Amino acid sequence: QKEVEQNSGPLSVPEGAIASLNCTYSDRVSQSFFWYRQYSGKSPELIMSIYSNGDKEDGRFTAQLNKASQYVSLLIRDSQPSDSATYLCAVSSLFNTDKLIFGTGTRLQVFP
Amino acid sequence: DVKVTQSSRYLVKRTGEKVFLECVQDMDHENMFWYRQDPGLGLRLIYFSYDVKMKEKGDIPEGYSVSREKKERFSLILESASTNQTSMYLCASSSLAGDYNEQFFGPGTRLTVL
Numbered sequence: 001q002k003e004v005e006q007n008s009g010p011l012s013v014p015e016g017a018i019a020s021l022n023c024t025y026s027d028r029v030s031q032s033f034f035w036y037r038q039y040s041g042k043s044p045e046l047i048m049s050i051y052s053n054g055d056k057e058d059g060r061f062t063a064q065l066n067k068a069s070q071y072v073s074l075l076i077r078d079s080q081p082s083d084s085a086t087y088l089c090a091v092s093s094l095f096n097t098d099k100l101i102f103g104t105g106t107r108l109q110v111f112p
Numbered sequence: 113d114v115k116v117t118q119s120s121r122y123l124v125k126r127t128g129e130k131v132f133l134e135c136v137q138d139m140d141h142e143n144m145f146w147y148r149q150d151p152g153l154g155l156r157l158i159y160f161s162y163d164v165k166m167k168e169k170g171d172i173p174e175g176y177s178v179s180r181e182k183k184e185r186f187s188l189i190l191e192s193a194s195t196n197q198t199s200m201y202l203c204a205s206s207s208l209a210g211d212y213n214e215q216f217f218g219p220g221t222r223l224t225v226l
Contacts, residue, residue, distance in 0.1 A: 032213060034214060034215075036217075042219070042220070043202055043217040043218060043219050043220040044155075044202070044217050045217070046214050046215070046216065049214055088154075088155070090215075092213055097213050098143050098160070098162060098206070098208075098213060099145075099157065099160065099170075100213075100215055102154050102155040103154065104152065104153070104154035105154065
């Protein structure tokens with residue numbers, strides 16, 4: 001079982017819709033959770049961090065964390081074609097907080 | 113803003129050459145990381161360093177070495193490049209300060225070994 005799992009996609013949504021990206025993780029003592037956006041040919045860019053159960057909102061982005069079910073999700077409201085990218089989920093462990101384990105990413109396509 | 117820079121965006125080398133990839137960060141971060149990214153395999157950690165002259169192997173250290181002589185600079189060395197080391201190489205840094213450990217990435221170096 002992979003430590004951090006994401007559906008590779010592509011996830012296709014129309015412009016203006018809500019895009020929902022999901023990530024599950026296997027380490028029960030995971031502590032910190034991150035979402036990175038990566039455009040084709042570019043490096044990952046941090047867009048959201050979440051540490052506590054519940055929702056965290058930042059502009060059009062909402063991260064949701066459920067530690068009991070071991071999943072973290074990213075919602076993108078009012079999706080724009082410029083949101084088309086690969087979204088990487090990353091998780092750190094309570095026992096090794098310096099290192100992150102990355103999922104392989106979900107490719108999002110927002111069509112006009 | 114955190115700035116992480118890498119010495120080259122694109123690099124072409126021949127099999128057997130010694131290759132140096134350099135990374136510099138300007139935010140006084142303690143931790144620095146080298147990853148490679150390949151299609152379908154995601155980001156894989158090669159080495160990381162949590163202090164000057166300190167290093168720890170990641171998941172795929174074979175064929176690589178690292179050097180950290182100054183806090184801001186972390187170098188990845190391919191002693192004898194091979195074609196299976198053709199990849200995108202990403203450097204990242206993070207701070208020990210506070211509760212968070214977000215990693216910030218440089219622009220990446222796309223290395224081709226012929």
